[in-house]
Amino acid sequence: MATRGEQTRARILDAARASVLERGFAATSIDDIQEAAGISRGTFFYHFPSKDDVSREIIERHAEVDREVTDEFLRRAGDLVDDPAQQLVVMVGLYADYFRSLDTQYPGCLFASYTYEAGLFDEATEQTVKDSIAYWRDVVAAKVREAMEAHTPVIEIDPVGVADQIYSVMQGAFILGKVDGSNELIAEQMNLLKEHLKLVFGLRTAAKEVPAAT
Amino acid sequence: MATRGEQTRARILDAARASVLERGFAATSIDDIQEAAGISRGTFFYHFPSKDDVSREIIERHAEVDREVTDEFLRRAGDLVDDPAQQLVVMVGLYADYFRSLDTQYPGCLFASYTYEAGLFDEATEQTVKDSIAYWRDVVAAKVREAMEAHTPVIEIDPVGVADQIYSVMQGAFILGKVDGSNELIAEQMNLLKEHLKLVFGLRTAAKEVPAAT
DNA sequence: ACAATTAAACCGATCAGTCGGTACTGGAGA
DNA sequence: TCTCCAGTACCGACTGATCGGTTTAATTGT
Numbered sequence: 001m002a003t004r005g006e007q008t009r010a011r012i013l014d015a016a017r018a019s020v021l022e023r024g025f026a027a028t029s030i031d032d033i034q035e036a037a038g039i040s041r042g043t044f045f046y047h048f049p050s051k052d053d054v055s056r057e058i059i060e061r062h063a064e065v066d067r068e069v070t071d072e073f074l075r076r077a078g079d080l081v082d083d084p085a086q087q088l089v090v091m092v093g094l095y096a097d098y099f100r101s102l103d104t105q106y107p108g109c110l111f112a113s114y115t116y117e118a119g120l121f122d123e124a125t126e127q128t129v130k131d132s133i134a135y136w137r138d139v140v141a142a143k144v145r146e147a148m149e150a151h152t153p154v155i156e157i158d159p160v161g162v163a164d165q166i167y168s169v170m171q172g173a174f175i176l177g178k179v180d181g182s183n184e185l186i187a188e189q190m191n192l193l194k195e196h197l198k199l200v201f202g203l204r205t206a207a208k209e210v211p212a213a214t
Numbered sequence: 215m216a217t218r219g220e221q222t223r224a225r226i227l228d229a230a231r232a233s234v235l236e237r238g239f240a241a242t243s244i245d246d247i248q249e250a251a252g253i254s255r256g257t258f259f260y261h262f263p264s265k266d267d268v269s270r271e272i273i274e275r276h277a278e279v280d281r282e283v284t285d286e287f288l289r290r291a292g293d294l295v296d297d298p299a300q301q302l303v304v305m306v307g308l309y310a311d312y313f314r315s316l317d318t319q320y321p322g323c324l325f326a327s328y329t330y331e332a333g334l335f336d337e338a339t340e341q342t343v344k345d346s347i348a349y350w351r352d353v354v355a356a357k358v359r360e361a362m363e364a365h366t367p368v369i370e371i372d373p374v375g376v377a378d379q380i381y382s383v384m385q386g387a388f389i390l391g392k393v394d395g396s397n398e399l400i401a402e403q404m405n406l407l408k409e410h411l412k413l414v415f416g417l418r419t420a421a422k423e424v425p426a427a428t
Numbered sequence: 429a430c431a432a433t434t435a436a437a438c439c440g441a442t443c444a445g446t447c448g449g450t451a452c453t454g455g456a457g458a
Numbered sequence: 459t460c461t462c463c464a465g466t467a468c469c470g471a472c473t474g475a476t477c478g479g480t481t482t483a484a485t486t487g488t
Binding site: 118119129154157193 | 325330331375379393418
């Protein structure tokens with residue numbers, strides 16, 4: 001159970017995160033955060049020495065969650081199917097399901113937000129973003145490598161390139177999703193990517209041939 | 215020939231655009247712009263009534279250039295090959311070549327920047343972003359539709375979905391490219407996407423079979 | 429008792445935007 | 459050719475508001 005102080009701290013971080021994703025970090029004032037969190041100005045500074053500390057903590061928390069989700073999706077994919085190529089496909093599908101299941105508009109990714117506000121953050125914060133992306137890239141690329149051993153790809157591919165492609169589609173879809181106000185768009189992009197991966201690894205469901213009507 | 219005033223105006227817009235792409239709009243002060251453009255504070259306000267007007271003009275100029283590039287790439291693709299599916303592939307390749315040819319780090323897309331700072335801009339500005347993306351989607355989706363008629367896709371696809379996928383990969387790659395400080399990454403992502411498209415439309419270069427050694 | 433919270437006053441820095449004035453330039457009139 | 463003038467372009471000091479951050483004294487919850 002979280003103490004009262006911890007709850008307030010969490011409320012501050014939540015409010016800050018939401019505002020940063022909507023307006024960006026620079027346009028997020030402490031008064032905005034304080035008001036959204038339903039606390040006073042004094043309380044904000046009781047919990048955080050500065051605004052920068054909030055940005056650091058937000059990104060670190062996001063990095064942590066991101067890593068957990070990555071690990072869990074990979075683990076669940078591993079539980080569901082044995083073939084590493086299938087695991088990749090399932091993983092992308094899990095992302096699709098996740099975005100589709102949300103009942104509010106997905107607000108985008110903090111890493112992207114910070115990237116488009118580069119120069120406002122200190123070295124350590126930038127490094128957190130880089131490390132998080134690098135982690136994702138590494139674990140997914142490793143899985144792609146496994147998949148390549150199990151199924152010779154139909155086209156020449158670079159494992160890191162494929163990992164980046166998945167990441168790119170996700171990040172790009174977040175932007176389109178925000179503009180269109182649609183989580184479904186994000187999910188659909190993940191689904192299409194899934195089909196691409198199946199093609200690359202020759203995982204076409206051959207049994208799905210439509211029986212000719214007569 | 216541009217008048218002196220027009221040149222100054224352009225310098226202001228260039229400086230503003232660069233700063234917005236690096237730090238975001240909110241963190242771009244008029245002093246930043248003024249200093250980068252090599253003019254005084256007074257001159258800025260001589261040319262622009264407010265900071266918001268600059269944001270509007272920047273995005274409109276970007277939208278215009280974006281549209282021109284889209285049209286030109288599609289036109290050039292049409293000049294190079296007849297088959298609409300091949301045209302799509304060539305178009306993506308043209309983007310790849312473009313990003314590879316840059317000698318400075320590609321700073322990212324203003325639409326993405328604005329999307330992650332939504333709420334700072336007025337209705338008209340937001341609409342410009344939406345319209346620009348919609349235009350891209352429409353013309354590329356139309357080409358995908360043509361391609362589908364010429365080549366039955368190997369997988370079930372939605373033309374708009376495919377257009378969005380290309381856009382997503384580009385936008386996502388911009389982010390990765392910024393983080394990694396690499397234009398090559400962006401170009402590589404476009405190349406991989408090119409291969410995916412070839413697969414989908416069955417455009418594999420069958421003649422490329424590696425002759426068995428011995 | 430002690431941690432958490434409040435409200436308000438306050439600070440210096442920086443912000444967007446204003447204003448009064450100056451330099452440059454390209455004619456028009458003599 | 460010289461003078462004068464209007465418009466264009468530019469300048470930098472100034473204003474009021476807002477920013478992040480501090481301080482304090484008085485509560486509240488456990």
